Amino acid sequence: MAVRLNGREAVGLVPANNMRAVRAAITQWLRAYVAELIGVAEDEVDNEITFDRHGLDSSAAVAMSEDVAVWLGIDVDPAAAYDFPTIATFAEALANRSEVRAAMTAARSDEN
Amino acid sequence: MGGEGAADRIGTSASAIEHHYDVGNEFFALWLDPSRTYSCALWYGDEELHAAQLNKLDWHLRHSRAAGARHVLDVGCGWGSALQRAVESYGATHAVGLTLSRAQAAWIEQASLPGVEARVENWADHVPIAPYDAIISIGAFEHFARLDQSVEQKVAVYRAFFQFCRRVAPRGHLSLQSITYESADRAQFSPFFARHVFPESDLPRLSEIVQAAERLFEIVLIRNDREQYARTARHWLAQLRRRRADAVKLVGEEVVGRYEKYLALLVIGFHTGTMGLVRMALRPVPSR
Numbered sequence: 001m002a003v004r005l006n007g008r009e010a011v012g013l014v015p016a017n018n019m020r021a022v023r024a025a026i027t028q029w030l031r032a033y034v035a036e037l038i039g040v041a042e043d044e045v046d047n048e049i050t051f052d053r054h055g056l057d058s059s060a061a062v063a064m065s066e067d068v069a070v071w072l073g074i075d076v077d078p079a080a081a082y083d084f085p086t087i088a089t090f091a092e093a094l095a096n097r098s099e100v101r102a103a104m105t106a107a108r109s110d111e112n
Numbered sequence: 113m114g115g116e117g118a119a120d121r122i123g124t125s126a127s128a129i130e131h132h133y134d135v136g137n138e139f140f141a142l143w144l145d146p147s148r149t150y151s152c153a154l155w156y157g158d159e160e161l162h163a164a165q166l167n168k169l170d171w172h173l174r175h176s177r178a179a180g181a182r183h184v185l186d187v188g189c190g191w192g193s194a195l196q197r198a199v200e201s202y203g204a205t206h207a208v209g210l211t212l213s214r215a216q217a218a219w220i221e222q223a224s225l226p227g228v229e230a231r232v233e234n235w236a237d238h239v240p241i242a243p244y245d246a247i248i249s250i251g252a253f254e255h256f257a258r259l260d261q262s263v264e265q266k267v268a269v270y271r272a273f274f275q276f277c278r279r280v281a282p283r284g285h286l287s288l289q290s291i292t293y294e295s296a297d298r299a300q301f302s303p304f305f306a307r308h309v310f311p312e313s314d315l316p317r318l319s320e321i322v323q324a325a326e327r328l329f330e331i332v333l334i335r336n337d338r339e340q341y342a343r344t345a346r347h348w349l350a351q352l353r354r355r356r357a358d359a360v361k362l363v364g365e366e367v368v369g370r371y372e373k374y375l376a377l378l379v380i381g382f383h384t385g386t387m388g389l390v391r392m393a394l395r396p397v398p399s400r
Contacts, residue, residue: 059304062376078376079383
């Protein structure tokens with residue numbers, strides 16, 4: 001599958017301000033992203049091992065932070081994937097941000 | 113300007129420096145602070161980047177004892193912010209800056225500040241008109257050695273620099289700032305950095321600087337401010353993104369993308385401690 005980059009696809013992805021659902025959606029996005037990057041099936045991606053062990057170098061970590069920032073419509077620090085070095089902890093950290101929850105639960109204006 | 117031979121022997125060549133710095137003065141002006149200081153700033157609180165850059169210049173000018181000096185030397189003077197500060201705020205009579213970038217020297221000459229002089233010259237080729245009273249060098253040490261040199265050759269070049277400082281400033285104090293290897297070493301030097309950002313450059317380890325200065329200078333003070341470099345790079349990256357459209361017009365999408373990636377990698381390197389940022393005040397050791 002294509003890495004979902006463009007626009008605000010995260011907007012309105014989650015029906016209510018539900019922390020667990022927000023975290024799950026971000027986790028899903030990160031799993032798909034890492035799977036495509038390293039060329040494995042999504043269900044082979046382990047949420048608990050570090051991005052480094054997945055084979056992401058610093059350039060890949062920069063790109064991932066930028067791509068998830070675009071997807072969520074927020075700023076993400078270039079070093080975030082080092083402070084939160086697994087899919088599980090990165091998703092948790094992002095879901096903890098109120099602007100992320102606000103964006104993901106906002107009403108979609110481009111509903112189709 | 114010194115001969116090409118010397119430039120080839122000591123550190124990064126002029127052409128490699130120009131690869132990085134001569135992208136254009138206007139491009140750097142878009143995302144650096146108004147003083148165009150292109151090195152790690154120094155925060156004491158929540159100052160703006162510009163104020164933190166002036167803090168950094170003040171730290172070095174204070175520790176090199178530039179106040180009231182007749183002649184101050186800045187090795188790797190960039191766009192001249194320390195030269196200007198030395199003359200305007202510290203009462204230095206004459207501030208000489210060395211750079212390998214013609215664009216930087218042209219910029220400084222164009223500002224025609226009284227007492228400020230920029231020379232396109234390697235320190236190894238520099239012949240002063242009078243002894244210096246103070247020397248600063250901020251973000252130039254990174255260019256003194258190359259990856260293809262052995263560690264012994266590297267330390268020898270650093271030692272030659274300290275000997276040069278003693279020769280041109282027999283009683284002068286010296287204030288240095290440099291990126292260093294911390295948890296990373298030269299074998300892990302990012303190919304992206306080596307190819308696109310700082311060709312023909314290598315970083316010192318703190319121990320190599322200390323070893324090279326032995327019996328020439330004694331170290332008065334050391335700070336490791338790597339988190340402050342991460343903070344500086346975050347400011348630069350945010351500002352480059354704010355001015356992205358203008359930057360693309362000036363230098364094109366590819367160059368802007370490369371700088372965005374480079375600044376993000378700086379944040380990671382300094383935040384995670386693969387690289388350090390050392391500031392160091394030194395004074396000459398009396399001869400035996």
